[in-house]
Amino acid sequence: MIDVARRAGVGLGTVSRVVNGGHGVRDETAQRVRAAIDELGFQRNEVARALRPGKKSTSLALVLGDLTNPFYASIAKASLEVAGQSGFAVVLGSVDEDPEGEKRAIQELVSRQVAGLMIVPDQGDHAFLQGAGVPVVFVDRPATGIDADIVMVDNEGGGRIAAEHLLEQGHQRIAIILAPSYYTIGRRLRGFRRAHRAAGIEIDESLVIQLPEGNAEAAEKATREVMLRADPPTAIFSSTNFLTEGVLRALGELGSELEHEPAVVGFDDFRLADMLPTPVTVVASDIAELGRSAARLLLDRASGADTRPPQRIVLPCALIERGSGERPPDSAGKRSTR
Amino acid sequence: MIDVARRAGVGLGTVSRVVNGGHGVRDETAQRVRAAIDELGFQRNEVARALRPGKKSTSLALVLGDLTNPFYASIAKASLEVAGQSGFAVVLGSVDEDPEGEKRAIQELVSRQVAGLMIVPDQGDHAFLQGAGVPVVFVDRPATGIDADIVMVDNEGGGRIAAEHLLEQGHQRIAIILAPSYYTIGRRLRGFRRAHRAAGIEIDESLVIQLPEGNAEAAEKATREVMLRADPPTAIFSSTNFLTEGVLRALGELGSELEHEPAVVGFDDFRLADMLPTPVTVVASDIAELGRSAARLLLDRASGADTRPPQRIVLPCALIERGSGERPPDSAGKRSTR
DNA sequence: TAAGACGTTGGAAACGTTACCGTCCAGGAG
DNA sequence: CTCCTGGACGGTAACGTTTCCAACGTCTTA
Numbered sequence: 001m002i003d004v005a006r007r008a009g010v011g012l013g014t015v016s017r018v019v020n021g022g023h024g025v026r027d028e029t030a031q032r033v034r035a036a037i038d039e040l041g042f043q044r045n046e047v048a049r050a051l052r053p054g055k056k057s058t059s060l061a062l063v064l065g066d067l068t069n070p071f072y073a074s075i076a077k078a079s080l081e082v083a084g085q086s087g088f089a090v091v092l093g094s095v096d097e098d099p100e101g102e103k104r105a106i107q108e109l110v111s112r113q114v115a116g117l118m119i120v121p122d123q124g125d126h127a128f129l130q131g132a133g134v135p136v137v138f139v140d141r142p143a144t145g146i147d148a149d150i151v152m153v154d155n156e157g158g159g160r161i162a163a164e165h166l167l168e169q170g171h172q173r174i175a176i177i178l179a180p181s182y183y184t185i186g187r188r189l190r191g192f193r194r195a196h197r198a199a200g201i202e203i204d205e206s207l208v209i210q211l212p213e214g215n216a217e218a219a220e221k222a223t224r225e226v227m228l229r230a231d232p233p234t235a236i237f238s239s240t241n242f243l244t245e246g247v248l249r250a251l252g253e254l255g256s257e258l259e260h261e262p263a264v265v266g267f268d269d270f271r272l273a274d275m276l277p278t279p280v281t282v283v284a285s286d287i288a289e290l291g292r293s294a295a296r297l298l299l300d301r302a303s304g305a306d307t308r309p310p311q312r313i314v315l316p317c318a319l320i321e322r323g324s325g326e327r328p329p330d331s332a333g334k335r336s337t338r
Numbered sequence: 339m340i341d342v343a344r345r346a347g348v349g350l351g352t353v354s355r356v357v358n359g360g361h362g363v364r365d366e367t368a369q370r371v372r373a374a375i376d377e378l379g380f381q382r383n384e385v386a387r388a389l390r391p392g393k394k395s396t397s398l399a400l401v402l403g404d405l406t407n408p409f410y411a412s413i414a415k416a417s418l419e420v421a422g423q424s425g426f427a428v429v430l431g432s433v434d435e436d437p438e439g440e441k442r443a444i445q446e447l448v449s450r451q452v453a454g455l456m457i458v459p460d461q462g463d464h465a466f467l468q469g470a471g472v473p474v475v476f477v478d479r480p481a482t483g484i485d486a487d488i489v490m491v492d493n494e495g496g497g498r499i500a501a502e503h504l505l506e507q508g509h510q511r512i513a514i515i516l517a518p519s520y521y522t523i524g525r526r527l528r529g530f531r532r533a534h535r536a537a538g539i540e541i542d543e544s545l546v547i548q549l550p551e552g553n554a555e556a557a558e559k560a561t562r563e564v565m566l567r568a569d570p571p572t573a574i575f576s577s578t579n580f581l582t583e584g585v586l587r588a589l590g591e592l593g594s595e596l597e598h599e600p601a602v603v604g605f606d607d608f609r610l611a612d613m614l615p616t617p618v619t620v621v622a623s624d625i626a627e628l629g630r631s632a633a634r635l636l637l638d639r640a641s642g643a644d645t646r647p648p649q650r651i652v653l654p655c656a657l658i659e660r661g662s663g664e665r666p667p668d669s670a671g672k673r674s675t676r
Numbered sequence: 677t678a679a680g681a682c683g684t685t686g687g688a689a690a691c692g693t694t695a696c697c698g699t700c701c702a703g704g705a706g
Numbered sequence: 707c708t709c710c711t712g713g714a715c716g717g718t719a720a721c722g723t724t725t726c727c728a729a730c731g732t733c734t735t736a
Contacts, residue, residue, distance in 0.1 A: 043445065043448070043449050044449055045449060045451065046449045046450045046451070047385055047388045047389050047395060047450065047451045048389055050385045051385050051386055051389055057385060057450075059429065059450070066415065067405070067411045067412075067414050067415040067418070068408065068411055068412055068415050070406065070408070070411075073405045073406050073408075073411045074405075074406055076405050076414075076430070077404065077405040077406050080405070080430055080432050081432060083432060084431075084432020084433075084434075084443070085432075087446070089429050089430065089431060089432070089446060089447065089450065090429070090430045090432070091397065091427050091428070091429050091430075092414070092418055092427065092428045092429075092430055093422075093427060094418050094419060094421060094422020094423075094427070094428070095422075096422075105422070107381065108425070108427060109427065110381065111381050111382055111383060111384045112384045112385065112395075112397070112427065113383065113384070113385045245609070245610065245613075248613060249613060252613060270609075270610075271583070271608075271609070271610070272583065272608075272609070272610045272614070275583075275586060275587060275590060275614060275615075276610070276613060276614065276615075277613075277614075277615050
């Protein structure tokens with residue numbers, strides 16, 4: 001920058017003004033400065049910029065679990081787009097599984113002076129963020145110990161819709177497969193229960209299956225076990241996209257061993273759901289909007305444009321009927337050909 | 339940091355030394371400093387740290403296309419893990435589609451003083467990176483105008499394996515569906531051609547189908563068209579995971595209209611490939627290793643530990659047989675039940 | 677004509693850290 | 707006892723910006 005100033009025959013302040021939009025600089029001077037910038041290939045150093053008193057970097061942090069899960073990937077992509085439009089980059093914190101690793105990752109990010117944090121929180125207390133002086137938006141689920149913005153999906157509504165749909169088809173014994181995550185899954189279960197109560201149907205608690213792990217394998221194992229019981233369910237609601245995969249895999253392998261193939265509804269849409277042997281009915285929501293909203297909100301907070309009390313944005317869920325949820329409880333058919 | 343120094347009754351230099359490992363500091367002094375750090379909740383400011391002469395930030399940049407594509411998501415996840423283990427964060431540049439947007443994103447990242455760049459390059463010249471003074475590793479495909487490290491997959495070998503497999507099954511009319519990407523797709527096609535030449539079989543050039551876009555819809559349309567010809571292929575090799583999806587969708591919809599359902603082999607594995615009505619045979623490689631290798635290489639370059647001339651790492655491809663590639667060319671069967 | 681107002685510019689301080697240099701002290705060697 | 711060595715520590719410059727203040731010139735107004 002000093003070189004540019006010398007070359008243009010002006011002071012540093014003037015160069016800075018030009019770089020930042022050029023207000024209060026005579027046109028002719030600005031031209032000269034811009035010429036010097038081009039000739040020298042000067043580029044502003046964002047690091048030095050962020051060092052200024054009180055200033056933050058023009059980066060947003062995103063802390064989430066497995067990017068390989070399309071759910072998280074969608075959030076990342078969408079928030080990246082929104083941030084990029086405002087000239088912000090997105091820093092991904094490396095997230096190990098343990099909650100302690102998450103805390104460490106977050107602090108790493110804070111030490112980088114990010115302008116804001118978007119966090120898909122693990123369980124564990126996030127109170128340490130309270131006084132960090134950096135705006136935080138939680139995504140998909142709230143965190144404990146801190147009152148901050150949160151963007152999420154209507155989990156309870158989604159659980160209710162799924163159950164209502166199956167109940168309407170006449171199912172009375174519906175299993176629900178639960179991943180070991182606290183908040184969202186709990187809400188989905190609550191919606192599931194409410195729908196049953198509203199329909200006046202008692203839930204067989206042995207069909208409320210809590211998995212030790214949230215992956216497809218655990219769901220596959222649980223599904224096989226429950227379907228091979230003497231009194232298997234006639235329908236299954238799986239609370240997560242990966243879980244749905246496991247459920248379907250188990251049903252596929254069980255195949256003709258089953259007298260009645262159960263109806264299936266999954267929470268969260270997934271790619272190829274419509275191309276499986278029986279297309280899968282799901283409760284879906286606009287995941288990308290989750291990421292976009294979070295980024296937008298965070299940018300407004302970071303710029304100081306938004307000083308409202310912590311917001312709570314809830315996106316709706318909708319049922320996408322594809323076939324697997326439409327099987328009646330007394331269907332005598334084996335696996336259908338399509 | 340000044341506060342810490344005062345509180346511990348030492349100078350700034352000492353605090354700095356303690357923060358950085360504590361060499362050359364008496365144990366007792368270090369204890370006092372550490373106590374002060376804890377009491378004040380001091381955290382090192384990475385921004386100021388990166389400002390030091392010649393220093394770069396402890397961030398790696400990752401520039402890639404659509405995170406929603408599991409292929410890219412795997413790369414991102416893997417590189418994130420490796421970087422995180424060395425205390426590096428990963429900054430994702432927002433990538434619009436146009437090559438100009440990519441250049442802008444890269445320069446944004448460079449201005450943030452990242453320690454290195456991992457780029458999955460679009461077409462377009464990357465010569466402007468030559469003198470940027472920051473190490474670059476290209477991922478999945480090389481870039482023009484610059485001689486840098488590159489980590490990629492054996493595209494030609496993969497194309498060859500796929501074609502060989504289909505040829506061994508007796509197929510003589512194999513269509514290949516090509517996405518409009520330059521390098522990788524070209525190599526896959528080359529392997530495809532070599533296998534044909536080695537088998538002494540002439541390729542019907544009207545079965546070499548170049549798509550205008552790389553999405554599933556384009557592949558679906560092209561597949562429908564080619565299958566409804568008077569002389570349809572007996573097998574299809576799709577050069578990309580999204581394309582494979584489109585191919586399968588078209589075949590599913592065509593269904594019984596087809597006299598012979600073609601064999602299908604896809605490039606790149608994808609989730610649920612084994613659960614489709616006919617499980618899909620694919621040519622797969624270790625995508626995560628792609629990301630890991632890139633990150634490792636870049637970290638070594640950034641630290642100065644690796645000063646070798648630009649490396650070229652090529653990961654092998656392997657065939658995963660699942661069924662769709664095993665259909666003989668004269669199969670009279672309609673869609674199989676499983 | 678003098679005084680103020682305003683637009684344009686230059687200069688310097690400040691941000692938080694690290695690296696270098698110099699000082700100080702203790703202990704060992706001559 | 708003196709000198710030297712080496713370890714421990716303090717102080718300061720430097721990194722590249724932005725922002726504030728002062729200075730200067732021009733124009734308007736009384």
